[in-house]
Amino acid sequence: MAVVAQLARQFAPVVDLLYPPRCPSCGGAVAAQDGLCLDCWSTLDVPDNTDVAGHAVPVHAATYYNDTSRRLVLAYKHGGRIALSRLLARLVAARLPDPQPGASLPVLVPVPLHRWRLWQRGFNQSALLSQELARMGKGEAEVAALVRHRRTPNLGGLGREARERVLKGAIRIDPSRAEYLAGRDVILVDDVLTSGATSRACIAAIATAGPASIAVACFARVDEGHRFAPP
Template identity: 50%
Template sequence: MGVSEHIARAFAPVVDLVFPPRCPLCGAGLAAQDGLCAACWSELAIPGEPCCALCQRPIASDAAQDGTICAPCLATPPRHDGIAAATLYNPASRKLILSFKHGRKIALAPMMARLIAARLPQTVGPDWLFVPVPLHRWRLWRRGFNQSALLAREMARLRRGHACVDTLVRRKATPSLGGLGRKARRRALSGAIALAPQWQARVRGARVVLVDDVLTSGATSDACVAALRRAGAEQVVIACFARVADEALTGQAGDPQAYNETR
């Protein structure tokens, strides 16, 4: 345990006295500052089996077998080496993400990172690089932080890997991708994401966890994976807090417009 963690534990009772722990979703009282109440935990949709052998997209079919590949992956085989999603995108996960990003509740990062890290393969460890999906400089300036970078730092700490928050750069601002078709999304992202030159040698042959808060169409993560592959990354696993997969939810499908609100 590091010095900062010892200090945090020592002052925890004082913090709890001044700011009583509350559930960030419903406001109910909690025993500690870093979680949700039992009722809100139960509202999160956790991905399960059966799922796609390539992308881990949940497959809502009793007939699915080990090794089953989903239709999107059959149509376009992914360039990544798997997806680790802490939750499926539903009203509960959406509220957490909006509070985290637009509500500036960055103290949610450790809890959200723990949930994502728990879904990563056990092979992900000290020699892996944790690289966040980049924000354009203007959006970073307006928001004040890159939410994916905060998650990447926490996950690197949990898995004792290397947080590499400036590995990828977004060279141009891109419009919202909601409602765009595959070709239009590809055009919008063409040339938008690149590897920072100083990371070229470090990424070549490396194993990388690409970190994002929400995985929607996958267009942005695909552009990031492509940049990492061009730089010679050996493996790239995508990790996110919430994944849009309405077909795996029963009665919880989100409004497609709401996906854009979380960007």
């Protein structure tokens, strides 16, 4: 990793010359490939860390889901700009507490995709965020801990109760990884937290392994005061 990082630094001027850095939200010029312009930075709305509705589970959200974060999510999740995972993870990492010295690192578990959705998209955006957070020292990524064994329709446009019905029994823990989570602090990682239905399904599955604690970390959180339809 150190060699890769050194090569990246050496070739950065060449990359910047061929592909001038642009803000991934508005397209304006920026100083670095993985940065936002000042105007877009200023429009990110940082929330207080609160609970997932119906569960006493702390949520570490980098920003509310507003116009700026929406453009970032769409570019990342549906535009295939997976390089944004580093920027988004960096914003999430700023909201996560630092691991205690000498204590075991928390386990970073991404929200799973069904294998067909993974094949169509080509990547699991939550898994990429988990891996980036692990590189930043926020935990140990366990990207295959949860399995979405039943294909579910797109949840966009569905209300909370409909989402709960669709997801019931769709997500389970991989039995081969349950022991790894037992007694550990677990952080569920997602890109966008909408109604909390997916998070609750994942939390219920993780709880069967007997973890010490469960928290949720996400890039953007949908809030009633920020009325944008999630992707």
